[in-house]
Amino acid sequence: MAGLTLGETPPSNSRPRRQRLSARRARRQRAFRWAAVTVLAVFFLLPLLAMLEFTTRGAGGKRSFDTWRLLVDWGRLSETYPALSAGIIDSAGQVVLTVLLTLVLLVPTVIWVRLRLPRLRRLVExxxxxxxxxxxxxxxxxxxxxxxxxxxFLGGSSVTLTFAYTILVLPYAYRAIDAGLSAIDVRTLAEAARSLGAGWGTVMWRVILPNIRSAVMSAAFLTVALVLGEFTIASLLNRSNVQVAINFLGKSSATMSVAVSLAALVLAFVLLFLLSLVGGRRRLSLVGGRRRFSLVGRRRRFSLVGRRRRGTPKENNS
Amino acid sequence: MPTVAQRSAEPASNPAPAGRGRLSRGAVNRSIARSSSLLGVVPFFAFVTVFLAIPTLVVAIGAFAGDDGRPTLANLAALANGYIIDAFVRSILLSAVTAVIGAVLGALLAYALVTAKEGGLLRRVVTAASGVLAQFGGVTLAFAFMATIGLSGFVTVFLRDNLGIDIYSGGVWLFEMPGLVLVYTYFQVPLMVIVFLPALDGIRPQWREATESLGGSTWQYWRRVAGPLLAPAFLGSTLLLFANAFSAYATAAALVSQGNLIVPLQIRTALTSDVVLGQQNLGKAMALGMVVVVAVVMGLYALLQRRTARWLG
Known part of the structure; x- marks a missing residue:
């Protein structure tokens, strides 16, 4: 780098000029950066502000927090908007069961395939x-x-949507768990445990699972966020969840549905921010080089057919 | 690679064989071990078969089946109807326009972030926010925009009362195509930031220095070095955005309660309204059409991704 910066032209003349140039460029980049970020921040924050303004409109142009007071008062809420409270309960059930089903189905399978059936790995992916x-x-x-x-077989309860949701979150959960497993040396850990007399159950539950805890956590976080925001399947299969309830409510009480939208949004924000904080701080330097768990890191490897190069530090970008 | 892995997986269960008899028994054991270890993936594949493979097959087969179950091409022929063609054209147009707008704005924002200090506060906040906003779609987004520029929305009222501007003087466009474009852009830009940032990170400062030491200007650097390197990544990300917009349903469904502007809304009608005789499987044919479009786009995306990886991987 130093050689390049000096160049081959007489340094007495070119070096200050280049420094001046790069200083000017840095200034220009800074101006551009703040302009771009400010303009887009306004575009992205405006709807959120508008939601807040919309839900606090009171009679006679005054601010009023009645909608929000109603929203946090569960008893009154379920009395006034039974469909909404039912939707919230259904969504809660779907979230819990989908997280459980996804983890129970995916974690053992992915570990097992890595350990015993490496040939199936491509297929599972x-x-x-x-x-x-x-x-x-x-x-x-x-x-x-x-x-x-x-x-x-199971009845028409809205909770049965868990099955469909598990399919929907499969790519995200798989990416998270796969990244976690790639960061540790599963095979060595498993062999060490086996040679000390552990059964396969012990290997998975007490050896590998604790090592990929944060990957499992991020899979769970993503699942929660996705299930909370799901509308398509629930609405078209005539089941209920919080999004369907918001949409239904929108026809009669716009203020309330906007308030619930904002609340759901803030919840998803908090969840995903937590996730990205967990991802940002934690760098796994055990075996996998500079791998990180982050929403961003996982997203970028979403090519279905793209090649994956193992073990190189650049792999995150491929 | 698989053979090495295979071999190292097994010695635990098979101690080194001493004679020929032991060897064959070892082979038998090994094949038993392999088939029994296949049992471990049965639940996963059973679940995926029921809830992913069968639905996909239902769509694929149903598109070619008549009301009586006999194979027919009538459903596909019905796709040529004017109103369905229009829906597909509008869907593709909407996805293309929002993909291009999202790609350009997102790329600019991503470039702005790359010039910031890596690991700095600005960059972390914006990437995290993009991660959240890209996931943020559906009904909540539709309501956010109704609260913003709906008939009694914050911005609408503010502009009307304070500046005397009526944004709906030419008709209410929020629930039509222009509204969809605006709302879709809201989740396309952050997605672009997320998928394009890694490519920009792959650009090395040395390349710029090399250009400069050879006497190249900034324009030449972008035109001859960075541009061609980033082009595949940019195109690929745009395609991903296209597929993202093309398959979105919830936002449009919440925003447009009447009418069938785009294909997903047509499918909604086909699913929920009383079925017209002889068109039971029309919805499946439209669904298959959507899958074909998405598959083509994602295939192109994979090709471009491979090209991107060559330099910026």
Missing amino acids: FVCLLPLTIPAIVLVVGLAPVYAWVVY
């Missing part, structure tokens, strides 16, 4: 990423007959 190319609106068309059977 492909299957897990497949939902990214099938829009939810398409999936719901095919799910309708499947759900006829689900109703037959």
